[in-house]
Amino acid sequence: MNGNAKIKVVLFLLALIALAMLAIPFFLVPPGDLIVKLRDNVFNTDLSGKEMRLDIVSSGQKFSRSIRRHNEEYVAAVNSIKSGDTEVELHIKGYEPHIASVHIPSLESAEIEASLIPTFGRIKAFAINATNKKKLSAFNAKISSASQNASGGIQGAVLSELEPGNHKIELDASGFCPANKDVKVEKGKVTEVTLTMSPELSGNELARVILEWGLNPNDLDSHLFLPKHSSLKSRHVYYSNKKASFKNGSKAAELDVDDTSSYGPETVTISNKLKGTYQYAIYLYAGRGTLGRSQATVELVTNGCEKQKFSVPTNCNKKWWHVFNIKYNGSNIEVIRQDKCRTMEQMNWRTGKK
Numbered sequence: 001m002n003g004n005a006k007i008k009v010v011l012f013l014l015a016l017i018a019l020a021m022l023a024i025p026f027f028l029v030p031p032g033d034l035i036v037k038l039r040d041n042v043f044n045t046d047l048s049g050k051e052m053r054l055d056i057v058s059s060g061q062k063f064s065r066s067i068r069r070h071n072e073e074y075v076a077a078v079n080s081i082k083s084g085d086t087e088v089e090l091h092i093k094g095y096e097p098h099i100a101s102v103h104i105p106s107l108e109s110a111e112i113e114a115s116l117i118p119t120f121g122r123i124k125a126f127a128i129n130a131t132n133k134k135k136l137s138a139f140n141a142k143i144s145s146a147s148q149n150a151s152g153g154i155q156g157a158v159l160s161e162l163e164p165g166n167h168k169i170e171l172d173a174s175g176f177c178p179a180n181k182d183v184k185v186e187k188g189k190v191t192e193v194t195l196t197m198s199p200e201l202s203g204n205e206l207a208r209v210i211l212e213w214g215l216n217p218n219d220l221d222s223h224l225f226l227p228k229h230s231s232l233k234s235r236h237v238y239y240s241n242k243k244a245s246f247k248n249g250s251k252a253a254e255l256d257v258d259d260t261s262s263y264g265p266e267t268v269t270i271s272n273k274l275k276g277t278y279q280y281a282i283y284l285y286a287g288r289g290t291l292g293r294s295q296a297t298v299e300l301v302t303n304g305c306e307k308q309k310f311s312v313p314t315n316c317n318k319k320w321w322h323v324f325n326i327k328y329n330g331s332n333i334e335v336i337r338q339d340k341c342r343t344m345e346q347m348n349w350r351t352g353k354k
Contacts, residue, residue, distance in 0.1 A: 032104040036090065036109045038067060038074045042118050042188050043160070047074040050092055052275045057087040067092075081114050088112070088205075094120050094161050105327045120161040125152060126194045127171050130267045131256040136197065137261050139173035156192070171195050177305035198301045206273045206333065207302050207326060209280055214263035214295035217287025219260045223267050224253055227276025227328075235349035237268060238283075246272070260286075272328075278326040281338075281347065282312070284319050291341065292316035298323050300335065308335055316341035 027192050036054065038047055048069040054076075065076040085104040090098040095116040104110050121144070126137040141157040142151045145167055150157040152171075159169070164187045170180040176197040183193050198208050211222050224237040224244075231246045235270040253276065256267040270278065282298070283289050296312040310323050320342040327334040 017149070028091075029083055031080045032106055034078045034081050034102065034104060035089070035107040035109055036065075036076045036078065037111065037113045038076065038090075038092070040116050042116065043122065043190075044185060045118075047116075052076045053091040055089040055091070056081065057089060057325065058082075059086075064316070072242070078332060083107075088138060090114055092116065094118060104350075119164075119189050121164055121187055122190045123159045123162060123167070123183055123185060124156045124190050124192045125150075125159065125169055125171065126156045126192070127152065127173060127176075127179070127197050128194060128265075129263050130196045130198045130208065133257055133259075133265065136173050136176070139142075139171050139176075139197070142170045142172075143167050160169060169193065169195070170329070171197060175195060175200055177301055177307070182311075186280045198267075198299075199303075200300065200305060201303055204272050206270040206298060207278075208270070209268045210264070210299045211282060213262070213298055214301075215262050216289040216295055217284055217291075218262045219284075219286040220264075220266070220291075220294060220296060221258075221283045221285045222255065222266050223281045223283055224255075224268050224270070226253055226270075227274045227278060227280040229274050229276070239285075262287075273328060273330075275328055275330050278328070280323050280325070282321040286299040290317045291319070291321050297323070299326065300326075302333060310337070310339065313339060313341060317350075318343050320344065320347045322347065 009172050020348050047067045050067045051064060052067050053062060053064050059082055061079045063274055065078055080172060083104045085103050087101050096119055097112040100112045102110050102112050125141045127139045129136060135154050137153045139152050141159060143159055143224045147318050148159050150159050153347060162185045164185050167183050167185055168180055169183050170178060172178045176199055177197040179197045181193060181195050184193055185191055197212055198210060210223040212263055213220050221239055230317045232252060233247055234241055234244050237244045237253045237255050239258045244252040246252060252272045253270045256269055257265060259266045262289050291312055292314045294312060298310040300308045322338040322340045322342055324338050325336040
């Protein structure tokens with residue numbers, strides 16, 4: 001074969017190779033890799049171990065990868081993605097989908113950073129002693145609807161990744177009656193809530209009364225009248241006479257906590273069992289608004305952590321709310337609901353001055 005013929009053969013082969021190259025499908029272009037760096041800037045959640053699903057919008061490819069922690073960052077690596085410009089969607093449970101545009105270089109790695117937006121909220125719960133308003137150093141918190149439990153103390157207990165909406169939180173602690181409260185959880189927020197816990201009644205204690213209310217009026221007062229008894233030095237327990245005592249010095253009842261700046265708790269403990277009728281009422285001492293708009297609630301705790309709750313009538317625009325009476329016959333107590341709003345003259349109870 002002469003030289004010209006050889007050249008023609010070579011040119012022909014090159015042309016065939018060129019045509020073959022043009023016929024190679026685009027998907028045979030070497031793929032690239034994608035490194036995804038994730039963070040939760042709202043709660044700073046530990047994302048390690050969570051599952052990330054990555055969807056390639058253009059091709060429909062889906063990849064699932066476990067997120068790992070690397071050098072203080074949370075990372076998920078996806079290999080062998082079709083190279084070129086594309087759009088990806090990241091899906092992680094508890095977070096809104098994250099959409100990003102990225103260029104995947106052939107045989108190289110691209111990086112994207114995703115700041116995740118939580119679809120959940122958190123509760124931070126605290127517990128205080130009803131008789132002194134001190135924070136409890138140890139308690140347990142539970143939300144049964146979310147099957148979550150947490151231990152808490154002075155710094156609170158955190159319950160996380162809760163669906164937005166209303167949840168009931170329950171607290172228990174050694175030596176205290178359990179407490180619960182409805183809490184509204186909002187997406188992307190930490191809701192702080194404080195629950196008042198009554199110590200279990202002991203010895204000769206008959207009952208404990210816990211008053212709580214809202215911002216206004218700022219100062220509501222608890223008043224307790226004890227049954228008539230010849231050995232009592234005083235029968236009226238309130239801010240100006242915090243303790244009712246017998247002539248021998250022993251205590252009959254006491255105002256454990258007097259709160260003057262909204263919310264409460266304001267707590268009275270009946271320390272000695274006297275036969276007869278106890279009367280309990282609330283007086284609006286100071287602040288803007290009416291008793292009916294105070295959101296006042298009273299919790300009565302009796303033996304065995306039995307509880308009864310009373311809410312102020314919303315139409316109460318007088319100074320007094322006579323909440324209940326307690327009749328004690330020496331062995332059993334009877335709680336008689338009053339729920340009556342009264343004037344000073346109708347109550348005829350002196351309040352003195354703070």
